[in-house]
Amino acid sequence: MRSGGGAPALSTSAAAAAGEPQEEQASLFAAPAAAVPETAPHDPGRDAAARGRGLRTTAGFDVVRELPVASVRLVGVLPHLDRPFEYAVTPETAEAGPGMRVRVRFSGRDTEGLVLDRLAEPTTDRALAPLRRLVSTDVVVPPAMMRVCEDVAARSGGTVGDVLRLALPPRHARAEKADRAAADKEQAQEQGTAAEVPDAAAEETAPETSESQESQEPQESQESPQSQEPPEPGPRPGDRYVGLAALLYRAGDPSGPVPRAALTLDAGDPWTVVTADALADLDDGQGALVIAPDQRDVARLSRVLTARGLAHEVLAGTEGPEKRYRTFRRVLRGATRIVLGNRSAAFAPVRDLALVICVDESDDLLEEPRAPYPHVRTVLQCRSREERCALLFLSASDSVPLRALADAGYLARLDPLPAPVTSVRPHIVAMDQYLRDREGASGRSRLPQEAMRVIRRGLTRGPILVQVPRSGYVPAIACTFCGTRAQCPHCAAQLSITGRGGHLHCRVCGRREDGYRCPECDRTQVRAMVIGSTRTAEELSRAFPAVTLLVSGGAHGALEDSEVPDDAIVVATPGAEPSPPDRFAAALLLDADAMLGRAAFDADVEAVRRWRNAIALVRSADQGGEVLVVGTATLPAIRDLVAHRSGAFLDRVLEDRRDLDLPPFGRVAEIIGDKEACRSFLETTDLPDGSEVFGPVDLEGPDAAGRARAVVRLDPHRSRELADALRAGVAARSARKAHGSLRVRLDPPDVF
Template sequence: MTSRDEPEQGALLGLDDVGGRRRAPRSSAVEVADVDPVARVVLDLQPAHLDREYDYLVPAAMADDAVPGARVRARFGPQDVAGYVVARAATSDHDGRLQPLRRVVSADPVLTPAVLDLARRVAARYAGTVADVLRLAVPPRHARVEAEVLARLAEWAEADGAARPAADGSADRAAPGAAPRPAAPGGDGWPEVWTPYGTGEAFCRHLLAGQAPRGVWSPLPGLQAAADDAPARVPHWAAAIAQAARVTLAGGRRALVVVPDARDVDRVCTALGVAGVEEVERLQADDGPAPRYRAFLHARHGLASVVVGTRAAMFAPVPDLGLVVLWGDGEETLDEPHAPYPAAREVLAMRSEAEGAGFLLGSPGRTVQAQAMLARGWAAEIAAARAVVRARSPRVRALTSVELAHEGPGAAARLPTAAWRTARTALDRGPVLVQVPRTGYLPVVACAACRTAARCTHCHGPLGLGGARATPQCTWCGRLAGTWRCEECGHDRVRAVRVGSERTAEELGRAFTGVPVRVSASSAPGGILASVAADPALVVATPGAEPVAEGGYAAALLLDAATATAGTDLAMATRALHRWIAAAALVRPGPDGQVLLVGDAAPAPTGALVRFDPAGLAERELDERRELDLPPAVRVAAVTGDPDAVRAVVDRVELATPETVLGPVDLPGDDRLEARVRTVLRVPLSDGAELANQLRASLAVRSARREGGTARVQIDPQEML
C-alpha cells in the first residue's frame, strides 16, 4: 500500500513527516496477477489528508474482477476499508512492499471514468475530498438488484441480437451499451414547441448534429395538450425538454434531465412518453435503495436513453451523453446538503464541458448565477420575443397599498375587496389558484400586546399554532408552550405574524360559501396534489406545490407578497419572482386569465412580474453585485465552526489577507452550546480555484494534526448567493 502523488503529503504547507515514520508493510504470501498486478484504489476515508490514490497488489484470483470501476475492500491500518479500483498498472512508485487487496465486493465497474473525472473536478471546485463526492455519486450497493441486472445482461449477451425484454418485461430494449433508440415513429408530441424561441430551433439543430450548444432558457407560460384525444395537460416547459431529448436521441446520443422534485419527474416522463421517447429511467433517492440502484445500473449499462431524476441524478453514469438539462434553477432542493455541498447547476455545467454534451438550463425565473453564464459568454440566451411573451402570458396586476388606496378599510385586509371580486368572477370560468408562502396554520406568532416574536423558552425557536384551538408549540424542538408569557411585557396572548396554507383555506371557505377549497402542501391531509379538474374550486398551495389545472387556472392570487420579499437574503428578489412566475405560468393566457399580486412587495420583483421579465431582474441584480463585489462577481468561501478551529484553518490560507477576510462574526444559536463563528473569504473569480486548493490543503493539515473543535468549509454557500 502506498499513496499516489495526488497530492504529496510533504506539500501540505510545510508539515513534515505527518504521522511519524511509515513502516514497511508485511510481505504478501499470495500469488499476484501476471498482467498489471498493481491496482490504484480510491478509498472511502473521511480525513482530508488521506484524500489520494493508494497502490495495492492484485491477487491472481482477483485478476479478472479487480477492473477499473469495481468495488473492493482493502486493508488500511487496522481495518478493512471500502473503495474503488481506478486503474491497473504494471509497476508502482512505492519502494516498499505492497499490501494485497482483501476482496472484490463486486466486479461490476460502477464507477465510470467520466464520473470519476467529474468527482475530482467537483472536489477541487468545492474544497472537498473525492471520497465525499463519490458517496453522492455512487449509491450504496444492493446485492439482489445487482444480481438481477447482471443476470439479465448475461442473457442478452448470449442472445446476441435477439429481442431483449425491458426491466419490467413490458417492452424491448436495445442491446446494452448500444446507441440509444430513436423516438417512436408515431410519437411526434409538440414538434413546433421550440419555434417561438428565436434561437431555440438552432439549439436543437446543433444537438441533432452531435454538437454541444449551451443555453439559458426562459420558457413561455402555459400548458400543452398531452394528446389530441386526451384532456390531460403538461406544462410547456416539460414538452420543450421532451423535444430537446428527442432531438438528442435522433443524433445518436443520450440525455440527462435533473429537476427539483418527484412531481416534476412525473411531468417530464409524461412528456417524454407523448414525444415517443422510450427507455426512460427515473433516478430518485426517495424511491428507496433498490429502485435507485436498479435505475443507476440501467443507466450505467446503457439501458436508458434518457435518465430523469432529482438532485441525486446529476452524477448518473450515462454513456454517450449528448445533453444535460437542469430545470428549476434556484430551487433549494437542487443544492446538496452534504459535503462538499455542490450545486446541481455547477456540477452539470462541469459535466457538459468535460463530456462534450449540450447544456440547457431552464427556470420560470432566472438566478443571478444563470445570468452570469450569459454575461461571460459561456452560454447563449434562449427566449421568445416580447410580443410572443405578452400574447402567451396572463394579465398581471399588483394590488399594492397605493393601488388600493381608494378601497377604504377593505384595502388593509389580507384578501382585499378587489381580489375577492376577481376571484368570485373567475370561479364562474374555472378553478382559482391561491399561493401562500408558508405551510401549516399559523407558523409564526407574536405577543398580542407588544408584537415581540414569541419564542420557545427551551431552544429559542419560533412558536406557532397548528390549529384554531391548538396550544402554541415550538417549530424547532416541538415542545408545547401552554404557559408562555412574553419576556418583554408579560402578556400571555399571541397573534398571527405569518399565516399558513391551512388557515388561509379556512378563511377562504368562510369568504366563498359553497365553493370547494383544496389544499396542496406538504402538511395538508392530502399532501401535494399533482393536478386538479377544470371545475370551479379554490386551490390553496405553497410555492412549488401548485397542481396543474386542466385547461389552466382562470385566475391566481399571490398572497402575502411583502413576506415573500422580506429579509436580507441576496437572492430574495429573484427567488420571489421565480415562485410567482411558476404559479402565473399555470394560468390561462391573455384576457382569459388574471394574476393578482397582493401586498407591498419590493418594487423590482413586482415590476418584473407585471412585465413577465425575469431576465431583466437578473441582469439588474448582477450589475448591482458587481458594484458591491458580491457573488457571482467574486468567489466566496465560508468557514464556520468553533472560533479556534476557524482561526486555524483561515490562518493557513495565503489568500486570506485583511482585504479578503470578512469576520469572524458570531452566529446565533443555543446559548448552552459553545459559541460558533463564521469567517468569509472573498477573492476575485480568477483566484477562485487557488482559494479552493488552499482551503483543501489547510483542511488536510487540520485532519493530519487532529486539531480539536469543528470547522466546516463551504464554497459559494447558498445563503450568500
C-alpha cells in the same frame, strides 16, 4: 502449466523471475472473461529478482505477472489521505480494471475503493498489500466520470472520495444479479431475432406468383396518396426560442465548441413539453440527462415522455436501494438513452451523453447537503466540459448565476420570437394604490374585494390557485405594540398558534406559553406576522362555503395533479402547487411583502422565482387566465412580475451585488464549527493574498453554544486558489488530528 488463456500469476517471492516483457495494458482487458490465471509456484530463490524489479509485497499471497500493480482511489477516507494508493493484484482479482469496485485493507479495516489504473511497476518502495476482493466487474466509474469527480472536488474545495460517495449508489447484490439475468435474456432475444432475419428476407425476395401480383395491384391502386403522407406537425413551444434548434443540432458533435445556453420560458410554454420536444429531436443513440428539483417534476416529465412513446429511466433518490441500483445498472450498460432524476441523478452514467437539461437550477432542492456540498449546476458544468455534451438550463424566471455566466460568455441566452403578450402569459395585476383607494378600507386588508372578484370569475372557468408564503395556521407572531417577534423563553424558537382559538406554543420544545410578555415592552398582546395556509383556507371556506377547498404543502402533504377538481380552490405554499392538466383559471399571490421580507440577501430574487413558477401554472390571458398580486405594487420585485420580459429588475440586482461584492461577484467561503477550531483553522490556513476574513463570530440559537462562524471572500477570478487553500487547510487539520468539529463550504446559499 497454464490452464487457460489468462495472465499467469507471480508469487510474492518471485515477482519478476525471468524479466519477461510486459504486454500493453489494453491487451489485459481485451478479454476480461478469460480463464482464472494460474499461479506460479513459490520460489524463494527469485526474491532478489522481484526486489530488483521494484515490486515488494506483504507475505501470504500471490500476484499476477502482467500489470501486477493497481492504483486505487479510496472512497470516504480522511481529507489528508485523499490520494491514490497502490495495491498488488492477486489472481483472484486479476480482472480488476479502471472504474471497477474493489475492497482493500486500509487503516486496519476493509475499505471500498475504485481502480484508477493497472501498472507494471509501483511508484513507491513500500511493500504492497493485496486487493482483497473484486466487488464487481462493472465499470461503475468510467474515466470521464472520474475526471468529473476530480473536477467537482477541486471546484468545491473537497475530497474526491466524498464526491465518489455522492456519485455512486450503494451496491445491491440481488439487484445486480437480477439485472445481469435480464441483460443476458435481452441479448439472447436479440441474437434469436437476428437469426430469423435471413429467413424473413428470403421469403420477401422469393418470386411471387402472377395470382399474388394480380391480387395486390387492385389494393395498391385503391390506396389514396393522401393517406400515405404523414400529417404535418403543428407549431411547438420550443420553436419560438431562437437558437434552441441549433443547440440540439450540435448536441453530441465532437468537433467545435460545446453548446451551452440558458432559456427563460414564457408562462404559456410548459417546460415539460419543451423538454420532451428537445429529447425527441436527438438522434438515435444519443444519450440525454434531465435534472429537475422535485420528484413530482420528474414524474410529470415522465408521464409526458411515456405518452409520446419515448423510452426512459427514472433515477431518483426516493427509490429503495434495490430498485435504485438496478436502474443504475440499466443506465450503466446503455439499456436506455434518456435518464430523468433529481439531484442524486446528476452523476448518472448515461452512455454517449449528448444533452443535459437542468430545470429551475435556482431551486434550493438542487443544493447538495453533504460534503463537499456541490451544487447541481457545478456538477453539470463539469460533465459538459469533460464529456463535451450540450448544456441547457430551463427556468420560468431569470437566475442571477446564469445571468452572470451569460454576461461572461459561458452561456448563450435564447430569447423567444415576438408574440402577443395575451397568448404567452396570463393577465397579471398588482394591488396598486388606485385599486386600494377604490375599495376603501377593504383595499388594505389581506384579502381585498378585488381578490374575491378574481376568485368568483375564475371559478366559472376552472380551479383557482392561492399561494401563501408559509404553511400552518399562524406560524409567526409578534408584539402588537413594538413588533418584536415572540420567542420561546426556554429555547428561543418562534412561538406560533396551531389553530383557531389555540394557545401560544413552541414548535421546537413543545412548551405552552400562557403568560407571555414581550421582553422589550412587557406587553402581553400579540398579532400575526404571517398567516399560514391552514388559516387562509379557513377564511376562504367562510367566503365560499359551497366550493371545494384543498390545502397543499406542510403537514397536509403535496397535492397530486390529478386530485384537483375543476371547481376547487387550492391553497398552496411555494413549491407544493399542483399542476392540473388544463391549468388554473386564476391565481392569487398573497402576502407578497412577507415573502420579500425574508432574512436573506437574495429574498427578492427568490420571491420572483417562486411567483413566476406559480404564474406558469395559470392559463394564458387569451384563455381567461388572470393573476392578482397582493402586496406593495411599487416594489421592484412586484413590478417585474407585471412587466413582460423586462430585465430592469435583474440588472439592478446585479449592479447592487457588484457594488457590495456579493455573489456572483465575489467567491465566498463559510467556516462553521467550534470556536477554537474555527479560530485555529483561520490562523493555520494559508489563504490567498487579498482574501477578506469576516469573523469568527458566535452563533446564536439554542444549539449554537460554543460554536462560531467565519466568512472568507475573494475575487471570483481566483476562486480556484481559494478552493485549493481551503482544501489544503482541511487536509492539514485532519493530519494533525485537531480537536473540534468544523465544516467548510464554498458559495453557501445563505451566507449573507
